[in-house]
Amino acid sequence: MNPTAISKHIAKAALSLKTAMVPLLITGLIFLLAGAYTIRNIIYFVGPGEAGIHWSLFKGGTEIDRVYGEGIRLFPPWDRFAIYNVRIQEVASELHVLTKTGLQVHLSLSIRYRPQYNMLGVLHQQVGPDYVNTVVIPEIEAVLREIIGTMAAEEIYTTGRTVIIEAINQAIEQISQRFIDVDDVLIRRITLPDSVAEAIRDKIREKHQIETKEFSIQKAKKEADRKRAEAAGIRDHLDTIASAIPKDQILKWYGIKVTEEIATSNNAKVIIIGSGENGLPIILNADAQTTANPTPQAATVQDPLSSPQRALPESGAMDRGNSGALNDNAQEPATQTTMKPAGQNTQAPTIVDAPGK
Template identity: 35%
Template sequence: MFIAILGVIVLVVGIVLKRSPEPANHFSNIVSIAGGAMVAIGLLLSMFKVIEPGKVGVQTLFGKVQDNVLESGLHVINPAVEITIFDIQTQTYTMSAVNSEGQKEGDDAIRVLSSDGLEVTIDLSVLYKVMPDKAGYILQNIGEDYIGKIVRPVSRTAIRDNAVNYAAVDLYSTKRQEFQDKINRYITANFAKRGLELQQILVRNITLPASVRASIESKINAEQDAQKMQFVLQKEKQEAERKRVEAQGIADYQKILSTGLSDKQLQYETIKAQMAIATSPNAKVIIIGGGRGNPIMLSDK
């Protein structure tokens, strides 16, 4: 469109030159032809519009938003129409205490008061997209800054309004998923009314006050110590049971020996032991003596 406007200016210059005295009026025809060509080229180029993939175009004619939205591809349009491009791919808006993570510089985390009056810091990422058929509605009613007007304030309000129903420790541990589901439903409903589709809410980090963190760590350490002591006691009980069984076995063995062994059996066992010693390659045994008493064994080792 800029080329067409420039061509109109050149045409006006050609008309002015035509009314000028010689020799300037000799160039009027050339200037007029060039101006006409520029107008034609500008209008021709303005009639064709390419919408990139993942985007849609909203048409505005003399300040009025048109209903039909241009999808990706090549379109022939009214040269007087102004096109506003909207990104319909998934977008992420992050609010974090880390300076380099969020869209806003500095600490942009959400600070809320829990039901027990403690201040909790929450890092949040919102994954959303513009509904293609609602792009015209967004331009007409919200404008191009839908992130600053809708995404950011609705998300922060959802966090604050729901966090007050939970204790700080519950937000950090047992009720975290329940809390995330609630704010997900809240933001989904609010986004849908304004032409946005929520895809996912990510509660990335929940930071508790230092005193609460110290209390939790102390409790965890105490639980670990208790579990360790329980393991030690269980092990000692098993060892005591093993020794009891071993002692009972020895007692039973001694009882059997004292009641069931005869002199002949004892003499037989003695002879077996002496034979094992005599046939050992590591020792030479000399047996001296005899009778019912134990013999004397001498070794040359």
Template identity: 35%
Template sequence: MDKLPKIGIPVIIIIIILIIVIAKSAVTIDSGEAGVLYKTFKNGVVTDEPPMGEGFHIVAPWNKVFVYEVRQQELFEKMRVLSSNGLEILIEASAWYEPVYKDLGNLHQSLGENYLQRVIQPAIRSAARSVVGRYTPEQLYSSKRDAIQDEIFAETKVILEKQYVQLNEVLVRDVTLPNTIKEAIERKLRQEQESLEYEFRLVTASKEAEKVRIEAQGKADANRILSASLTDKILQDKGIDATVQLSQSPNSKVIVVGGGESGLPLILGNN
């Protein structure tokens, strides 16, 4: 076997070294991610330049690139907190968050890659304890869920704005009370509903009775006015009108004009 030329070995070594250097220097950043450059021999973390975007990058082999996900992410938390009267409440909530893209270098320098555990979880837990502590279990169970969701979001957002993290939304998925408290609240709500229904029936009955009374009073007033306005002459005229109409009916046979009392017509039928 022919021996390699003396110049061949150094070339092979150089090629191997180049391959290793390129491999260590090549950085690929996937979609939804960004890179923070750390310069070993110059000031460390780069904070005065935009993060490295998606795609292929070449960096010096002695430098490092820390890759962060910059898409919106979700944190799901189960928290045990105390209500205003000291009862333990279980809250299930989700927080939607993402790192502030332009401040990714500052985030890496101040908090590092585990910023979720260092700042986001403590922030949302602190806000939840603060907000829930202002309400009673009954308020949390019925009418204040949207309010505590908005307040937890507002308080958490204030904390995270100083930590290079953007909070997009907080969703309170469930509020669980102790069974005894939950049953007592449900029983009270049922009683209140039954009381409201009873009051509604009373009001409806009262209105119906008032309607009947007004109708009866109206009829009585109408009859009184009619009685006062009827004279013998009017009755006679109405009797004559009725006689004319009845005379045109096939069922009427004999009509004696002036045959009845008060001079009204007397009508004789078939029999």
């Protein structure tokens, strides 16, 4: 075969292929998109916590008597398949309500709900997938607006809570008739006008102050009763002691008790025992009529020849010699000094002139 003819045939084939390439690519892309769309409307994946409802174009519409569970589901591309979340869900809602007096109250709600599994087909047919904004929130808000509109602002914090809860329960029962289970309605926050909130706080503060004063009065009464009982016990104790111990010995008995307690204590101490028969500490010596350290007084000398007494010096200048005699310019007669023992009526010592021998 002529090589030139072969080259011409190859060139014609390449030109034909190049001319047909664009339509082939366009056709392939169309088939690819159509296949993807078909697969998407044929194959459905039902995940965990989900359920599906089938709507058929040629078989009577919604299948209300059958709920499709988890897994892969295949349907014709002209049918529809709706997937619902059947777990407990939560939705938040902000609500502004007017009270009976015209004050605006802000409520922050949290609603927990879930669709009824067995009635999911009826819910899909009558309400649709957006049932929470169609039924749940409007029903709760309508009940709260109605009940709070009949109350004063301060009643919401006090006696109105029970009424609000009862109204919410009634709303939950009404919602359940629409094939929806409301688990709970939580009022997360109630914001009153500033003037009303301040008045409520002042009222509560005054109430607690009154309760504090009442408690202080009760405490004072209890303390008075305790002191009266204690005084009665001390009186009975003293009466018992007085009946067993002579009156002139009670102070000595107490002195012995105090001395024992001082002696057995763990503190550092110095005990000064008095003189006399009792030997009690100085502060408890009932017989002593002078202090432990009496103030020195001037001694007096009595002359038998003359009645007046003359004062001697306060110091011990009289002590000369071992005999204790007093010589005044070596002319005066000797005198005798008499001292009384401690613990008795200790007064300034009296010096009496003795006659010379």
